[in-house]
Amino acid sequence: EPEVTQTPSHQVTQMGQxxxxxxxxxxxxxYFYWYRQILGQxxxxxxxxxxNEISEKSEIFDDQFSVERPDGSNFTLKIRSTKxxxxxxxxxxxxxxxxxxxxxxTRLTVT
Amino acid sequence: xxxxxxxxxxxxxxxxxxxxxxCNFSDSVNNLQWFHQNPWGQLINLFYIPSGTKQNGRLSAxxxxxxxxxxxxxSSSQTTDSGVYFCAVDQAFGNEKLTFGTGTxxxxxx
Numbered sequence: 001e002p003e004v005t006q007t008p009s010h011q012v013t014q015m016g017q018x019x020x021x022x023x024x025x026x027x028x029x030x031y032f033y034w035y036r037q038i039l040g041q042x043x044x045x046x047x048x049x050x051x052n053e054i055s056e057k058s059e060i061f062d063d064q065f066s067v068e069r070p071d072g073s074n075f076t077l078k079i080r081s082t083k084x085x086x087x088x089x090x091x092x093x094x095x096x097x098x099x100x101x102x103x104x105x106t107r108l109t110v111t
Numbered sequence: 112x113x114x115x116x117x118x119x120x121x122x123x124x125x126x127x128x129x130x131x132x133x134c135n136f137s138d139s140v141n142n143l144q145w146f147h148q149n150p151w152g153q154l155i156n157l158f159y160i161p162s163g164t165k166q167n168g169r170l171s172a173x174x175x176x177x178x179x180x181x182x183x184x185x186s187s188s189q190t191t192d193s194g195v196y197f198c199a200v201d202q203a204f205g206n207e208k209l210t211f212g213t214g215t216x217x218x219x220x221x
Contacts, residue, residue, distance in 0.1 A: 045208035056208060089152050098142045099159040100209060105152055
């Protein structure tokens with residue numbers, strides 16, 4: 001059964017560094033998403049992406065965040081200058097119609 | 112924006128017991144999904160259920176969209192059912208962001 005994959009599973013970085021989180025969505029899906037979950041809290045929407053452009057973003061998704069689909073298979077989330085409060089689990093999701101399928105997540109720790 | 116509330120927030124049960132988890136939402140929705148977050152943090156899709164009833168093994172779910180709630184039933188609980196259960200709704204007509212509920216933390220004791 002096809003699934004969404006994410007790499008790395010865990011990333012530790014120093015404050016101020018740039019990180020790129022990578023996702024491979026399910027191959028025939030057209031809609032892509034990033035969510036995050038701060039430890040102990042609920043999952044929050046960051047951004048949705050369709051037809052090679054952002055379709056919606058939350059107020060969390062400020063100028064330090066960017067997304068890209070550099071080729072036909074990968075979908076990336078870049079955080080330009082990480083802050084301590086960016087420490088969270090980041091989930092990628094993809095969908096073809098209404099249902100969204102989530103990847104296993106990347107746990108980002110900013111020290 | 113839409114509000115999604117889940118109850119109870121915490122539930123501790125003996126292995127073999129049955130449970131009902133509830134999800135209330137504040138506005139009309141077109142899509143609703145239930146997830147299980149396992150102890151490793153992974154979100155496992157359980158049901159896509161904007162309306163009606165579905166069953167998958169020991170789990171079943173019912174959504175009454177007109178009354179703005181959904182129920183997740185777990186029968187004959189096993190320790191592997193432990194974790195946090197989230198419902199999430201999509202208010203727009205598809206392909207929009209999911210708004211997650213606050214979750215129910217389920218602990219199954221052997």
